[in-house]
Amino acid sequence: MSERVLKLGIPKGSLQEATIKLFRMAGFDIRIASRSYFPSIDDKEIKPVLIRAQEMSRYVEEGVLDCGITGDDWIRESNSKVLRLRELVYAKNTLQPVRWVVAVKQDSSIRKIKDLSGKRIATELVRVTKDFLKKNKIKAEVEFSWGATEAKVSSGLVDAIVELTETGSSLRANHLREIATVCFSTTQFIANTQAYRNQWKRKKMESILLLLSGAIEAVGKVGLKMNVRKRDLEKIVRRLPALKNPTVASLNEKDWFALEVIISEKDVKVLVPRLKKLGAEGIVEYPLNKVIY
DSSP states (O other), X not given: OOSSOEEEEEEESTTHHHHXXXXXHTTOOEEOOTTOSSOEESOTTEEEEEEEHHHHHHHHHHTSSSEEEEEXXXXXXXXXXXXXXXXXXXXXXXXXXXXXXXXXXXXXXXXXXXXXXXXXXXESOHHHHHHHHHHTTOOOEEXXXXXXXXXXXXXXXXXXXXXXXXXXXXXXXXXXXXXXXXXXXXEEEEEOHHHHHSHHHHHHHHHHHHHHHHHHHHTTEEEEEEEEEHXXXXXXXHHOOOSXXXXXXXXXXXXXXXXXXXXXXXXXXXXXXXXXXXXXXXXXXXXXXXXXX
């Protein structure tokens, strides 16, 4: 394999769809064939590999992969020595921070974390859970769960579970009750330390991150451009909730300016009528693919 190929880990499982979407927003076309662990991508310098998020940081640490995307929870669980290059968090119900929580049955006598003393807890996040209990001076048995963790506490196999949740709706649907948050986790772009020392690989990672970051910044934002008379310019600029100072350029017509600004999409329905009332003309709203500062 040529040295000028970056081995990139794409998380298989819950993060997979959101990661592929983010890369597409950034301009990369990633396609995954059925039952294949080697997606195609329209960049000959990148070799993507599908790896479970739980295993990603270990393979990156060992150098099997140069970089990858996984949750901060799994980095902590594997105790991997990897570089966290960028936190990848954006809205639209994708790649948002998640929580690992202690949950018990609705009718359980366990009300607070101190009540876990001497109890049995099932989780996939064993190391982090043990650290949480140790920090709170609680002695309890923690066992690894291969899956169906919520059913184990409901059926009485264990006293409590530590499970991943975003909204808590799944726990409530299974008649479970949260009693504590063990940790928060965000999605991370990580790198192998040796690979990052390689000048070409580092620049390639930085280029990818620039585009990913630009795509994240563009989520929920739109561009507005309009024509404004000189006499109205100052009062219109004052009303703009701009992310950065607006761009203002003179037009050929005397005493007229073109004004362009990036704003939150949710502000458009209120802002545009106000701008029109203040004298703006030729108002155009347009979508953004990336915002790079």
